[in-house]
Amino acid sequence: MAVPVNAIKAKGRKQQTKRSSLSLKRMMANRYLYLMLLPTVLYFLIFEYKPMYGAIIAFKDFNPFAGVAGSPWVGFKNFEKFFESYYFFRLLKNTFLMSFYSLLFIFPASLVFALLLNELRIKKLKSFLQTVSYLPHFISLIVICGMIIDFTKPGGIINSLLLGMGIISEPIQFLILPEWFRTIYVGSGMWQSLGWNSIIYLAALSGINPSLYEAAVVDGAGRWKQLTHITLPGILPTVLILLILNVGTLLNVGWDKIILLYNPGTYVTADVISTFVYRRGVMEADYSFSAAVGLFNSVINFTLLVLANRISRKTTESSLW
Amino acid sequence: MNVAKRKLALLLPVLTLLVTLVSACGGSNNNGGNAAEPSASSGAQSETAAPVEGSRSVGGLQVPIVADKLELSLWSPSGGNFRGTDFNEKYSFQQMEENTNIHINFQHSTEASAEAFSLLMSSGKLPDIIYNDLWGTDSGKYGAQGALLPLEDLIEQYAPNFKKLLDDHPDIRGQITSPEGHIYYLPNLVLDSQDLTQMFPQVRSDWVEKLGLQMPQTTEDWYNMLKAFREQDPNGNGKKDEIPLVTVNLENIMMLFAPAFGVEYGFFVDNGEVKFGPNDPRFKDVVAYLNRLYEEQLLDPNYLVDTTFQTLTEKVTTDVAGAWFGWSGSYMGNFTTLMEGKHDTFKIAAAIPPKGPGGDQRHVSFRWQAAAHGLAVSSKTAHPQEVMKWLDYQYSEEGILLNNFGVEGKSYDLVNGEPVYKEEVTHPTNGLTNTQELLNHTIGGGSWATVADTRYAEQIREANGQTENPLEIYKDYIDFDAKLPPVQFTAEENEIVVPLMADIQTYVAETINAQIMGRQSFDDYDKVMKQLEQMGIGEVLKQYQAAYERFKGK
Numbered sequence: 001m002a003v004p005v006n007a008i009k010a011k012g013r014k015q016q017t018k019r020s021s022l023s024l025k026r027m028m029a030n031r032y033l034y035l036m037l038l039p040t041v042l043y044f045l046i047f048e049y050k051p052m053y054g055a056i057i058a059f060k061d062f063n064p065f066a067g068v069a070g071s072p073w074v075g076f077k078n079f080e081k082f083f084e085s086y087y088f089f090r091l092l093k094n095t096f097l098m099s100f101y102s103l104l105f106i107f108p109a110s111l112v113f114a115l116l117l118n119e120l121r122i123k124k125l126k127s128f129l130q131t132v133s134y135l136p137h138f139i140s141l142i143v144i145c146g147m148i149i150d151f152t153k154p155g156g157i158i159n160s161l162l163l164g165m166g167i168i169s170e171p172i173q174f175l176i177l178p179e180w181f182r183t184i185y186v187g188s189g190m191w192q193s194l195g196w197n198s199i200i201y202l203a204a205l206s207g208i209n210p211s212l213y214e215a216a217v218v219d220g221a222g223r224w225k226q227l228t229h230i231t232l233p234g235i236l237p238t239v240l241i242l243l244i245l246n247v248g249t250l251l252n253v254g255w256d257k258i259i260l261l262y263n264p265g266t267y268v269t270a271d272v273i274s275t276f277v278y279r280r281g282v283m284e285a286d287y288s289f290s291a292a293v294g295l296f297n298s299v300i301n302f303t304l305l306v307l308a309n310r311i312s313r314k315t316t317e318s319s320l321w
Numbered sequence: 322m323n324v325a326k327r328k329l330a331l332l333l334p335v336l337t338l339l340v341t342l343v344s345a346c347g348g349s350n351n352n353g354g355n356a357a358e359p360s361a362s363s364g365a366q367s368e369t370a371a372p373v374e375g376s377r378s379v380g381g382l383q384v385p386i387v388a389d390k391l392e393l394s395l396w397s398p399s400g401g402n403f404r405g406t407d408f409n410e411k412y413s414f415q416q417m418e419e420n421t422n423i424h425i426n427f428q429h430s431t432e433a434s435a436e437a438f439s440l441l442m443s444s445g446k447l448p449d450i451i452y453n454d455l456w457g458t459d460s461g462k463y464g465a466q467g468a469l470l471p472l473e474d475l476i477e478q479y480a481p482n483f484k485k486l487l488d489d490h491p492d493i494r495g496q497i498t499s500p501e502g503h504i505y506y507l508p509n510l511v512l513d514s515q516d517l518t519q520m521f522p523q524v525r526s527d528w529v530e531k532l533g534l535q536m537p538q539t540t541e542d543w544y545n546m547l548k549a550f551r552e553q554d555p556n557g558n559g560k561k562d563e564i565p566l567v568t569v570n571l572e573n574i575m576m577l578f579a580p581a582f583g584v585e586y587g588f589f590v591d592n593g594e595v596k597f598g599p600n601d602p603r604f605k606d607v608v609a610y611l612n613r614l615y616e617e618q619l620l621d622p623n624y625l626v627d628t629t630f631q632t633l634t635e636k637v638t639t640d641v642a643g644a645w646f647g648w649s650g651s652y653m654g655n656f657t658t659l660m661e662g663k664h665d666t667f668k669i670a671a672a673i674p675p676k677g678p679g680g681d682q683r684h685v686s687f688r689w690q691a692a693a694h695g696l697a698v699s700s701k702t703a704h705p706q707e708v709m710k711w712l713d714y715q716y717s718e719e720g721i722l723l724n725n726f727g728v729e730g731k732s733y734d735l736v737n738g739e740p741v742y743k744e745e746v747t748h749p750t751n752g753l754t755n756t757q758e759l760l761n762h763t764i765g766g767g768s769w770a771t772v773a774d775t776r777y778a779e780q781i782r783e784a785n786g787q788t789e790n791p792l793e794i795y796k797d798y799i800d801f802d803a804k805l806p807p808v809q810f811t812a813e814e815n816e817i818v819v820p821l822m823a824d825i826q827t828y829v830a831e832t833i834n835a836q837i838m839g840r841q842s843f844d845d846y847d848k849v850m851k852q853l854e855q856m857g858i859g860e861v862l863k864q865y866q867a868a869y870e871r872f873k874g875k
Contacts, residue, residue, distance in 0.1 A: 064445040065467045065700075086824040086856055149626060175626045176838070263625040264571075264830035265838065271827070280823050285439035285462075 058292035071288075078292035087271065095272040098253045101186045103246055110194050111239060114201035115231065119223065130202070133195025145260035148188050149175065175261065178268040185257065185270075200242065201235060208234040237318040244312055244320055248305030251297050273297055379717040381481030385422035386710045393708060394426045394448035395696075396441055398434040400768065402651070403760045404753065412728040413763040420719070423711050425450075442468060447699035449708050452770075453506075456497075457693030457807040460505035465812050470698040470705060471503040479706055480713035482720075483507060486772070496691040500811045500871060507712050507770040508695035511688065516775055517799065518792040520686040522577050523653055524644045526670035528555035539676045540581050540610060543644075547619040550643035558640075565619045565643040567636050569628050571834065573646040574611065574620070576686045580803075581677030582606045585685055588805045588865055595805065595865040599829045600853045605846035606678075611837045625834060640664065644672075646686075649778070649792065650756050654785045658754045671791035674798050684798035689807055696770040715771040725766035725774035732762040740776065747784035755784055808868035818864050821857040828856060 027034065053068070058078055060071040082088065113133070120126040136144070151157050154171035162168045174180045212230050221229065255274035262270035273293060281290025305320075313319035376383045399406070408414050408427045418424050428448055430437035438453055442463060451469075453459055463469050476484055487494050490512065497508050511517055529536060529546065532553050537543045547565035549555075556563060568574050575586035575598075583591075584598040584607060598604050614620040621627065621636075630651075636642040637656050645652065653669050660667040676682040696715075698708050714720045726733040726740040733740045742759070749758035759765065759781070766773035782790065810818060832849055835841040 063466045064443045067445070081820055085820070087827060153623070153626070173622065173626075263628070264827075264834045265625045267827060267831045279827075280820075282436055282439060284819055284823070285443060286819065287443055 055291060055295055057288050058295045060288055062288040062291070064287075074288070078289045079296065081289060082293050082296065085276075087276065090268075091271060091273045091276050094269060095251055095253055095274075098182060098185060098258075098272060099250045101182055102189055102253075103250065105186050106190045106193060106197070107243065107246055109190050110197035111201055113194055114198035114205065115227065117198065117202065118205045118231070119227075130195060130198075134199070135195070136192045137196040139192075141256055142260065144188065144192060145257060148184065148261060152184060175263070176265040178266045178270070181262065181266045181270045184261070188257075189254070200238065204235040204238040205231065236316070240312055240316060240318040241320060244305065244308045247308035248301055250304050251301050379482070379714065379719050380485065382479075382710060382713050382717055384420050384714065386707055386714070387422050390422055390424055391704065391707055392424045392426055393450060393702075393704065393711065394428060395450040395452070396428045396430070396448045397452035398437065399429040399431065400760070402754075402757045402765075404757060405761060408764065411760075411762055411764065412731045413723040416728045417714070417720070417723055421711055421714055423707065425711075447701045449699060449702040449704065450712070451697045451699055452694070453697065454692075454694035456506040456508070456695055456697060457809065460697060461499040461501075461809045461811070462815060463697075464499055464503055464505040465501070467700055469505045470700045470702065471505060472507070472698060472709065473502075473504050475698075475705055475709040476504065476713075479709040480716075482713050482716040486510065486716055490690060493691045495872065496689050496807055497695075499809050500814075500868070506695045506697035507715075508691040508693070509767060509770060510716075510772045511690055511692070511767070512772060513775050514799070515790065515793050515796050516773065516778060517687040517690070518649075518684065518795040519688055520573065520576065520647050520652075521649070521684070521791065521795060522644065522646050522672040522674070523669050524672050525550075525555070525642070525668070527666040527668040528643055529670075531555055531666075536670060536672055537675060538673065540578060540678065543578075543675050544610075544614070544619070547614065547643065548617065551617070551619055555643070556640045562641050563643060564621045564636055564641050566614065567621045567627075567633055567642040567645050568624055569630055569633050571624070571830070571837075574624075575607070577646045578610060578675065579604075579607045580683040580685050581675045581681055582610070583677065583679060583681040585803075589685070590803055590805055590869065595862055595869050597853070597858055597862060599833060600850055600858050600862075602846070602850070603679075605843055608833060608836045608843045608846070612839055612843060615837050616839060620837075634659070638663075640667075650781060653791065654756060654781065655754055657785050671794060673794055682798060683800040683803055684795045685800070685804055687795070687799050687804070691807075693807055694768065712770060715769065721766070721772045721774060724764050724769055724771040725777045727759075727763040732759070742780050742784075747780065755781055805865075805869070806872050808865065808872045810864065810868050814864040814868060818861050821861050825853065825856050825858060825861070828852065 057068055057071065059073060059075060060068070061074045061077075062068070062071045085091075117126055117130060120129070139147075152174035153159070154173060158174070159168075159171040163171065172180070174184060208230065212234075213226055216226050216230055251273070253272050253274060255272065255278065258270055258272060258275050259278060262275065274297070277290040277293045280286055281293070309320050376385060378384075397408070399408070405411070407429065409418075409425070414425065426448075430441070434454070438455075441447070441451070447468065460469060464471065476487070490510075493508075493510065494504075497504055497506065499505060524536065524546070526536065528550060532549050532555055534546055534549060535542070537546045550563050550565040551561070554561065554563070566574070572586060579585050579598060582603050584596075584601045584603050586598050588595055588597055590596070598607075611620065615622070627633070627636075633642070633645065634656070637645070638659050647653065653671075656669060657667070674682055674684045696712060698705065698712070702708055715724060722740060726742065729735060729740070731743075732746050733742050735741075746758055746762065747755050749755055751758070753761075756765075764771070766777045779790070832841065832852075836843040
């Protein structure tokens with residue numbers, strides 16, 4: 001995949017030079033290509049860009065009957081309300097920690113999993129493991145959460161296992177104890193997404209030129225040396241691009257899973273910005289407020305994305321732009 | 322040139338296709354608005370509403386309401402117990418259409434009604450009539466936004482049946498009037514005070530008998546009974562698997578025990594002063610009591626996780642649950658029906674509200690005569706008069722009978738002038754409970770903008786083998802002075818209350834649960850109160866007090 005990323009960049013540069021010399025004539029000549037592009041452009045304009053206009057209700061006191069344009073401006077009032085909220089710092093901390101832990105554990109886990117799969121020489125076992133590992137990705141979240149609740153109950157499979165192995169002497173009420181919430185959230189997230197996330201690495205791995213390995217074997221490199229000198233450098237650009245993208249969504253936690261799993265007993269560690277917005281904005285129909293919080297969330301995400309990209313570009317060759 | 326033209330002609334179909342695609346997508350967003358079409362086309366006739374030929378009077382209301390069939394749209398959740406997909410499948414609404422000549426296009430949402438409702442209201446595209454179960458707090462807000470039509474004048478002119486009810490029961494008017502003096506919705510009405518009780522404590526009375534106990538009278542009795550349930554194996558399977566007290570949420574447990582200590586979990590009135598339970602020093606005793614129950618595993622240790630009615634039903638029907646706090650029909654009635662023939666002695670009895678150590682004994686889980694659920698009229702309607710008349714029909718004797726009992730000969734028979742449900746309704750053989758079967762034929766008197774008929778609940782109760790009315794014993798304990806009435810806030814008051822309470826509710830839920838579970842000490846409850854003070858509970862109480870005074874003045 002190292003080659004493709006660089007190739008894309010190279011292509012982009014080539015196109016840029018072309019674009020400067022573009023004439024209407026050239027466009028007409030390629031009109032069918034442009035026509036094929038049209039649906040995508042329309043899609044983005046209509047479904048991705050037009051709704052952004054609605055974000056201005058964050059600065060208004062939105063009343064659906066006056067409409068977006070007719071609602072009065074209130075400046076930064078909704079943002080102030082959020083920043084002044086008693087739980088603001090806890091929400092921020094929980095949101096950040098929850099996604100940071102997800103990034104810290106789930107991101108490398110799928111990479112390691114892909115590398116291990118790649119080392120497997122039995123084709124059938126490999127594809128079996130791969131299929132099994134990405135099955136959870138297709139289970140509906142409601143079902144997943146039902147399973148988590150059942151597994152973590154005092155009489156559930158996890159407690160039975162731990163009791164059986166003598167690790168604990170009393171069943172643990174996992175879902176009631178706040179100190180367990182992040183572990184459950186991240187752990188189940190790993191189970192859910194490990195296989196699916198590894199697909200892209202496996203694709204990158206298959207892009208590495210086999211002759212490199214052959215040459216390395218001739219030079220006397222073992223499996224470990226092959227891994228550190230060919231495999232890892234080969235997929236590093238992919239890893240970095242995915243890491244940058246992940247950092248860009250650092251504050252987007254899977255709020256639906258939290259809502260299905262949390263309760264007042266675990267608010268301390270489980271309540272995040274988006275669940276707070278759900279309770280405040282959707283349940284109380286305070287749309288301007290939730291829009292403001294959502295916008296705040298997006299701005300931070302965007303900033304992080306830019307930062308991560310810049311750091312990556314400075315330190316390595318790979319970057320999103 | 323010609324070539325270019327020909328090429329353009331080739332392009333056209335593609336473009337058309339694209340445009341259709343795009344406009345189709347746009348169109349699907351307009352779901353809520355399609356109701357406006359029929360209304361607009363027949364808008365002219367509402368001006369020329371002359372007395373309809375062959376009409377008759379129903380309590381002063383002329384039916385049929387219109388000469389030519391009129392279509393109105395109505396948004397409502399379809400409700401958990403109704404097994405169909407459209408309310409027009411019910412006999413009662415079919416008959417109503419025949420009588421009024423108004424066809425209702427029902428727009429149903431599924432169960433998550435709070436979210437569905439607020440999404441509907443924010444869409445700005447409203448049907449003619451809107452159902453909601455939180456009009457008490459919502460109507461003022463949406464009324465001020467201009468989403469709802471103020472109904473006072475329309476009631477005066479076009480709703481003789483509803484007006485008569487208001488005149489006969491002057492309290493009702495106060496319960497549904499907004500701070501600005503508007504009526505925005507027509508409520509569900511219960512006129513008989515013994516029917517006002519909603520949820521109440523229910524105990525496995527066969528267990529009580531088996532263990533040689535008495536039905537509990539005080540909080541100490543409750544403790545002893547639950548302890549006996551826990552330790553003396555009342556289900557007789559040799560295992561200590563009994564869960565003495567089960568619940569779907571903490572609120573229900575609080576409604577059971579907090580009044581015995583003189584407080585409530587939420588807002589209540591104490592000698593004319595609005596108070597917030599957790600902000601009252603007496604609340605510490607409630608927490609201490611519940612902590613005792615939790616520590617000794619008398620309160621379901623899973624109560625924070627098992628929050629669905631399904632898990633509760635499972636515990637009751639597998640014979641491990643001893644007591645709970647719930648509704649007459651959907652708890653007591655359902656459980657009894659489910660266990661019929663599966664258990665020899667299964668019996669549930671209602672317990673009176675427990676008396677606390679300080680002598681407090683009140684029943685707080687009751688509703689007001691006018692409920693917060695009912696029907697409102699959207700400001701977008703093109704037919705305010707006809708809508709009002711149709712709503713008024715729900716309160717006519719004919720409409721009340723239809724809503725509670727359905728259609729004569731189909732779901733009930735008249736016996737000595739009294740409506741009596743048919744056998745297949747009270748004892749359905751199709752696998753449904755009788756409440757579910759009944760709701761297939763009627764709307765059910767307790768959940769619609771109509772008057773709930775006492776005979777409806779009575780007959781279902783009898784069908785469920787409950788010869789005496791469990792609600793009767795609560796009559797003496799209902800305390801209207803201590804229960805916060807359905808106060809409504811002005812927009813300014815709301816502005817203060819909503820954000821402060823959002824944090825306070827989180828804090829209270831988190832702290833109280835931690836103290837019950839023994840993760841946090843309740844010894845220095847002063848700290849909790851200090852914290853609440855800091856979070857602005859005083860400011861909130863001020864708004865409540867103002868709203869309460871206004872309510873009293875009405």
